[in-house]
Amino acid sequence: MKQKYSYGEAIRLGFEYLLDNYPDVFIIGQGLWSPWYVGNSMTDLDKNYGTERIIDTPVSESAVTGAAVGASIVGMRPIVVHPRMDFMLYAMDSIVNQAAKWSQMFGGQSNAPVTIRGIINRGGEQGAQHSQALHTWFAHIPGLRVVMPSTVKDARDLLISSVLSNDPVVFIDDRWLYDQEEELEIVEELDLNEQKPEIQQIGTDITIVSLGFASKLARDSIEDLLSEGISAELIDVRILNPLEINVIVDSVKKTKNLLVIDPATKFCGYAAEIITGIMEVIEPNEIQSKPVRISLPDAPAPCSSTLEKDYYFNKSDIIEQVKLMLQKKI
Amino acid sequence: MKNDLKNLISPTDHPKFLMIDSYDNNFLKEILNLMVSIRLTEERIAIGRRDGFVGGPVHLGAGQEAIAVGVSKHINSDDAVFGAHRSHSHLLALNNNYHKLFAEVLGRETGFSRGMGGSMHLFDISSAFCGSTPIVAGTVPLAVGAGLAFKLNNKKNIAVSYLGDGAIEEGVVHESFNLAKVMNLPVLFVIENNLFSSHMHISLRQSSNKISRYAEANNIPYSVIDGNDVVAVYSSSKKLINSIRNGSGPMLLECITYRHYGHVDWRDDIDVGVERSAEDIANWKTRDPIVLLSESMINKKIISESYLSEVKQEISKKITYAWESALDDKFPSNESTLNFVYSRKL
Numbered sequence: 303m304k305q306k307y308s309y310g311e312a313i314r315l316g317f318e319y320l321l322d323n324y325p326d327v328f329i330i331g332q333g334l335w336s337p338w339y340v341g342n343s344m345t346d347l348d349k350n351y352g353t354e355r356i357i358d359t360p361v362s363e364s365a366v367t368g369a370a371v372g373a374s375i376v377g378m379r380p381i382v383v384h385p386r387m388d389f390m391l392y393a394m395d396s397i398v399n400q401a402a403k404w405s406q407m408f409g410g411q412s413n414a415p416v417t418i419r420g421i422i423n424r425g426g427e428q429g430a431q432h433s434q435a436l437h438t439w440f441a442h443i444p445g446l447r448v449v450m451p452s453t454v455k456d457a458r459d460l461l462i463s464s465v466l467s468n469d470p471v472v473f474i475d476d477r478w479l480y481d482q483e484e485e486l487e488i489v490e491e492l493d494l495n496e497q498k499p500e501i502q503q504i505g506t507d508i509t510i511v512s513l514g515f516a517s518k519l520a521r522d523s524i525e526d527l528l529s530e531g532i533s534a535e536l537i538d539v540r541i542l543n544p545l546e547i548n549v550i551v552d553s554v555k556k557t558k559n560l561l562v563i564d565p566a567t568k569f570c571g572y573a574a575e576i577i578t579g580i581m582e583v584i585e586p587n588e589i590q591s592k593p594v595r596i597s598l599p600d601a602p603a604p605c606s607s608t609l610e611k612d613y614y615f616n617k618s619d620i621i622e623q624v625k626l627m628l629q630k631k632i
Numbered sequence: 633m634k635n636d637l638k639n640l641i642s643p644t645d646h647p648k649f650l651m652i653d654s655y656d657n658n659f660l661k662e663i664l665n666l667m668v669s670i671r672l673t674e675e676r677i678a679i680g681r682r683d684g685f686v687g688g689p690v691h692l693g694a695g696q697e698a699i700a701v702g703v704s705k706h707i708n709s710d711d712a713v714f715g716a717h718r719s720h721s722h723l724l725a726l727n728n729n730y731h732k733l734f735a736e737v738l739g740r741e742t743g744f745s746r747g748m749g750g751s752m753h754l755f756d757i758s759s760a761f762c763g764s765t766p767i768v769a770g771t772v773p774l775a776v777g778a779g780l781a782f783k784l785n786n787k788k789n790i791a792v793s794y795l796g797d798g799a800i801e802e803g804v805v806h807e808s809f810n811l812a813k814v815m816n817l818p819v820l821f822v823i824e825n826n827l828f829s830s831h832m833h834i835s836l837r838q839s840s841n842k843i844s845r846y847a848e849a850n851n852i853p854y855s856v857i858d859g860n861d862v863v864a865v866y867s868s869s870k871k872l873i874n875s876i877r878n879g880s881g882p883m884l885l886e887c888i889t890y891r892h893y894g895h896v897d898w899r900d901d902i903d904v905g906v907e908r909s910a911e912d913i914a915n916w917k918t919r920d921p922i923v924l925l926s927e928s929m930i931n932k933k934i935i936s937e938s939y940l941s942e943v944k945q946e947i948s949k950k951i952t953y954a955w956e957s958a959l960d961d962k963f964p965s966n967e968s969t970l971n972f973v974y975s976r977k978l
Contacts, residue, residue, distance in 0.1 A: 354784065357815075359811065360807070360810055360811060360814060362807035362808075362810065362811055364773065364803065364804040364807055365772075365773040365776060365804055365807030365808045365810075365811045366773075366807075366811065367773070368770075368772070368773020368774050368776070368804065368808070369773050369777030369780055369808075369811060371773070371777060372714075372773060372775060372776060372777025372778045372779075372791070373777040373778065373781040373784075374777070375712075375762055375774065375777070375778065376712050376762065376778045376781045378784070380777075395770050396774070399765070399767045399770055400765065400767075400770055400771070405972050405973065405975060406969075406972040406973050407745065407748060407749045407753040408745045408746070408748065408749055408753065408755035408763060408972075409741075409745050409746025409747065409749070409755075409964070409968070409972055410746070410748075410971065410972035410975070411745070411755055411757065412755055412757065412762070412763065413975045415975075447974070467975075468975035468976075469974050469975050495976050544974070
């Protein structure tokens with residue numbers, strides 16, 4: 303029987319694979335020599351691979367991220383770890399102005415193959431500055447690849463693909479996914495260029511497009527929807543930018559209903575891009591109901607437990623929304 | 633503001649001749665010619681900008697050539713040099729291909745960055761020039777990262793970060809100094825202290841005009857020198873770079889200088905520059921790095937009075953030819969906008 307791994311362990315397996323096979327890979331960021339910061343996703347890497355390659359740093363997100371970008375420009379494949387992506391905002395110049403534009407500014411003669419791992423670490427009454435999911439910000443920037451794995455296999459394999467990509471990649475994982483378990487085959491290196499949204503459940507009544515933590519909730523909803531007689535097709539976006547939207551277009555043409563679930567605030571969010579991208583290319587008669595998005599309220603995450611519980615959507619919110627949509631066809 | 637730089641900031645109170653005795657005559661001629669060439673190249677760009685041939689902003693470093701020329705003599709082709717918005721000299725001192733610079737500034741595909749960067753985004757890996765970009769201080773941590781890569785690979789290479797007295801006001805520079813020092817990385821920070829950040833004189837921005845006080849704060853060894861004295865730059869950077877290559881960690885070289893043009897384009901900016909006057913500019917042109925070196929060489933009878941004008945004429949001819957020829961070069965194809973966004977075409 304194959305061994306089961308958790309999502310957090312799968313990330314660690316990805317790191318181990320990279321460190322074992324690629325001498326130009328190193329990891330840098332805050333908390334890498336401590337068990338506090340990154341769950342079980344990097345346990346003992348410093349002990350097994352040495353503190354030269356697993357580098358814990360001063361509290362300097364900006365310089366550390368810039369240093370990783372600089373190292374990538376001269377031939378390394380660094381991974382910067384931001385245990386909470388809220389702190390990544392200090393590093394925006396290195397990510398957005400430098401890494402993202404490096405290839406185009408110089409006519410493709412140089413690139414920055416850096417991977418920036420931002421962890422969404424919300425819940426537990428941590429509040430406004432410890433809870434943000436900012437994937438859409440980064441997806442807005444041409445030149446960055448934005449990767450958001452929601453399954454155990456993707457956590458390992460897309461991390462490897464991201465690091466082996468010659469472009470700067472923002473790799474975003476969510477602590478709320480860490481407890482999932484899955485059996486894993488041996489690693490097969492996947493070219494990030496060829497990765498696209500994945501149909502994780504085939505269905506006929508509605509297309510549910512989701513990303514990150516929302517994809518886990520969507521998967522958890524399938525059984526309940528089936529018991530209500532609803533066959534949902536689930537698509538996990540995985541690669542937010544550049545987006546291969548045709549997978550979603552084809553699905554919507556088949557089911558004629560579209561629900562997008564984004565675990566981030568609503569306004570100018572990723573769900574808006576998906577819905578617009580679909581509506582631009584399908585004919586009006588190819589859809590039966592108004593597309594709907596489920597996302598977070600346009601407010602910073604509150605601390606207080608009752609407010610926090612209300613702020614995040616859950617499985618039953620998804621089920622209720624799907625039922626509502628399919629009852630009220632245009 | 634405290635004047636910790638004393639007469640290094642005075643355009644009039646300075647030694648008339650440089651200490652050139654220990655240098656080979658041909659070497660002195662070579663660096664003189666290179667400075668003249670960089671000066672004439674930038675003057676050509678200034679005219680091209682004024683006359684509408686250059687569509688984008690150009691940040692000219694005329695008056696500051698000695699710094700890049702002195703430092704670059706110690707840089708190997710597999711080192712890593714990073715510049716900023718005012719980096720024509722940083723690149724030309726490594727690879728004096730003014731045709732490629734003209735083409736780039738004119739947005740032609742034959743340019744250093746294939747016409748995709750213009751004046752503010754320059755690249756030439758053949759000469760160790762890893763990139764210049766105009767977000768102030770943006771490349772400083774990148775140079776630290778290049779140094780980290782060299783250290784991880786046990787190489788004797790160094791990274792060089794050119795930054796100005798304005799960049800020091802950005803927080804990331806202080807993070808970078810600390811990181812480079814605490815990790816003992818092979819990085820030379822070259823401060824071009826020209827006393828101005830855009831239109832603002834340093835006295836309006838900082839409590840002291842000595843930028844290297846931040847090297848002291850981070851226990852980074854440093855030198856403060858006359859940045860218009862090319863042999864001082866050459867010898868000081870040699871000492872620092874040798875020691876960096878031997879594993880001594882980051883070092884800082886503060887070069888005091890003055891730019892002849894205003895912040896951007898061909899004007900003097902005496903109207904917008906606080907504490908920038910026509911008189912100051914005229915005085916600083918007597919403390920010009922090319923004047924200082926050529927006068928010193930004439931004084932020692934290494935060159936004659938006419939040598940300089942002949943050199944200028946000769947280089948000027950070549951530069952005119954290169955400019956005209958760059959104007960005839962092709963623009964990038966329309967597909968280029970999308971083609972270079974990712975390493976693989978979309």
